[in-house]
Amino acid sequence: MTVPTRPLRLPFRLLPYGERAVLLELPAAPMVTALREELLARAEPGITGVVAGARTLLIELDPAQLPAAQLSAVLSAAALAAVAASGRSDSDEVELRVRYDGADLASVAEQLGVSVDTVVERHTSADYVVQFCGFSPGFGYLTGLHPSLRLPRLSSPRPAVPAGSVAIADEFTGVYPRRSPGGWLLLGTTSAVLFDPERNPPALLRPGTRVRFRAT
Amino acid sequence: MIEIIATGPLSSIQDLGRPGLAGLGVGRSGAADVGALALANRLVGNDRDAAGIEITFGGLKVRLLTAATIACAGARAPLLTDGRTQDWAAALSLPAGSLVELGQPPTGLRSYLAVRGGIAVTAVLGSRATDTLSGLGPPALLPGMRLPVGPEPSGDPAQDPSAGSLAATGAAARSVRVSVGPRLDWFVAGSWQRLLGQRWTVQADSDRIGIRLKGGSLIRARLDELPSEPTLPGSVQVPPSGQPVVLGPDAPVTGGYPVLAVVAPADLEILAQQRPGAEIGFISSMSYLQEYD
Numbered sequence: 207m208t209v210p211t212r213p214l215r216l217p218f219r220l221l222p223y224g225e226r227a228v229l230l231e232l233p234a235a236p237m238v239t240a241l242r243e244e245l246l247a248r249a250e251p252g253i254t255g256v257v258a259g260a261r262t263l264l265i266e267l268d269p270a271q272l273p274a275a276q277l278s279a280v281l282s283a284a285a286l287a288a289v290a291a292s293g294r295s296d297s298d299e300v301e302l303r304v305r306y307d308g309a310d311l312a313s314v315a316e317q318l319g320v321s322v323d324t325v326v327e328r329h330t331s332a333d334y335v336v337q338f339c340g341f342s343p344g345f346g347y348l349t350g351l352h353p354s355l356r357l358p359r360l361s362s363p364r365p366a367v368p369a370g371s372v373a374i375a376d377e378f379t380g381v382y383p384r385r386s387p388g389g390w391l392l393l394g395t396t397s398a399v400l401f402d403p404e405r406n407p408p409a410l411l412r413p414g415t416r417v418r419f420r421a422t
Numbered sequence: 423m424i425e426i427i428a429t430g431p432l433s434s435i436q437d438l439g440r441p442g443l444a445g446l447g448v449g450r451s452g453a454a455d456v457g458a459l460a461l462a463n464r465l466v467g468n469d470r471d472a473a474g475i476e477i478t479f480g481g482l483k484v485r486l487l488t489a490a491t492i493a494c495a496g497a498r499a500p501l502l503t504d505g506r507t508q509d510w511a512a513a514l515s516l517p518a519g520s521l522v523e524l525g526q527p528p529t530g531l532r533s534y535l536a537v538r539g540g541i542a543v544t545a546v547l548g549s550r551a552t553d554t555l556s557g558l559g560p561p562a563l564l565p566g567m568r569l570p571v572g573p574e575p576s577g578d579p580a581q582d583p584s585a586g587s588l589a590a591t592g593a594a595a596r597s598v599r600v601s602v603g604p605r606l607d608w609f610v611a612g613s614w615q616r617l618l619g620q621r622w623t624v625q626a627d628s629d630r631i632g633i634r635l636k637g638g639s640l641i642r643a644r645l646d647e648l649p650s651e652p653t654l655p656g657s658v659q660v661p662p663s664g665q666p667v668v669l670g671p672d673a674p675v676t677g678g679y680p681v682l683a684v685v686a687p688a689d690l691e692i693l694a695q696q697r698p699g700a701e702i703g704f705i706s707s708m709s710y711l712q713e714y715d
Contacts, residue, residue: 220711221604221605222601222602222603222604222684222709222710222711222712223603223604223654223681223684223709223710224601224603224654224656224657224684224685224686224687224709224710225601225684225686225687225707225708225709225710226687226710227654227684227710228710228711229604229651229652231604254442255441255442255444256445257444257445257652257675258445258652259649259650259651259652259676260649260650260651261649261651262604262649262651262652263652264444264651264652264653264654266654267710269710274710274711338445338650338652338676339444339445339446339447339675339676340447340650340652340674340675340676340677341447341674341676342447342555342556342674343446343447343448343556343558344446344447345447346447347650384557401446401447403546403547403558407446408446408448408547409446409447412445412446413445
């Protein structure tokens with residue numbers, strides 16, 4: 207048995223995900239964000255959820271409202287519109303003030319053979335976008351990290367990372383919303399409240415939010 | 423008001439959870455056996471989304487501080503009120519001061535207690551469900567806690583002679599339907615047949631986050647890291663050990679292990695009733711995309 211895939215006119219792979227969802231695999235992170243926003247804006251009947259991953263969109267479906275035979279056409283139209291709309295950025299912007307005092311800051315500098323100040327400069331000079339949320343409520347995976355800062359996570363995670371820890375791992379940077387175990391490299395801390403269920407919206411960083419870090 | 427006297431291994435407040443918030447990193451949570459909670463709610467005249475108590479392997483003991491109408495469904499356990507045996511899956515109108523006790527279910531794992539009016543603790547993000555992974559919602563129940571009960575619903579308690587048999591379906595079944603997941607091509611040829619062609623033993627460290635299964639290993643053909651992708655309750659993830667984990671209601675919303683198969687949503691309640699040591703099998707079913715082929 208092979209994985210059923212469906213050719214689209216656009217560079218996508220449509221992968222099966224059970225009775226009520228499909229997984230759309232996209233070649234690049236910005237396309238994930240753009241297509242997600244387009245699909246949410248369209249509020250297509252039968253699409254009950256759109257959730258982003260690093261390179262994928264999980265699209266939850268009501269087969270009674272949107273039969274599979276019509277899905278490719280719906281996705282292609284949304285993708286074309288998303289491509290046309292790319293570059294238009296009306297998403298939220300957040301600046302996070304960071305005290306660069308993280309437990310891994312010195313070792314990151316050492317691994318890269320640069321000064322701590324250079325690490326901070328590289329982390330604060332980039333424009334980031336929240337690619338997706340996961341791990342815990344309000345934990346955004348931010349893309350845009352300076353390529354030299356792409357380092358593997360700790361081989362053995364810390365049992366407890368303080369809330370507000372600003373960290374990096376692989377191609378991402380992010381902030382731990384609450385005290386939790388974690389294997390990312392800690393660069394600093396912010397006092398911003400990343401997640402508050404009483405707030406609307408509860409998550410400060412949501413898919414598509416643009417983020418900058420500023421050293422304090 | 424209901425006072426908790428004993429909880430067994432784990433009792434928690436559950437409703438239909440927090441669907442639609444995965445984009446913020448918030449999992450669905452909610453009752454593991456949605457059908458059983460819905461039945462208990464229907465029997466006491468509640469709306470389907472009212473919060474009740476999910477009891478894992480019995481052991482709940484509560485005192486009603488005010489008169490209440492209750493019903494139990496799901497894994498059928500000995501049910502006593504003030505020491506008297508009561509019908510399972512039936513509405514019981516009880517006076518203030520009544521002591522309600524659930525023993526261990528002889529089969530199945532999770533029982534549900536609904537009270538007319540619903541458990542009325544404060545909702546978090548639209549739900550009163552305890553998410554055991556993220557900590558959202560009320561804490562798991564502990565002896566001494568007092569739970570408020572909501573106002574009378576408009577519906578009447580139901581007389582349903584078929585309720586008793588409905589209540590046990592999940593606990594009796596030993597097979598669940600799965601369709602092919604997105605990452606079958608990350609496994610060696612024949613892995614789908616290997617998943618379907620054996621019985622899998624539910625492990626003791628299974629919980630609301632995932633059901634861990636033990637059997638002949640599923641072998642990955644690709645060992646590189648999969649960029650994190652969204653998951654759903656029912657996703658069958660395969661970590662490097664080759665032993666699959668079926669994600670439960672409190673699972674994280676993204677994961678980096680390849681998903682080989684996805685359990686049919688209607689069969690999640692069967693999984694919710696499998697206790698450690700149970701042997702289950704998977705039956706092939708059609709995915710959304712295959713329905714089209």
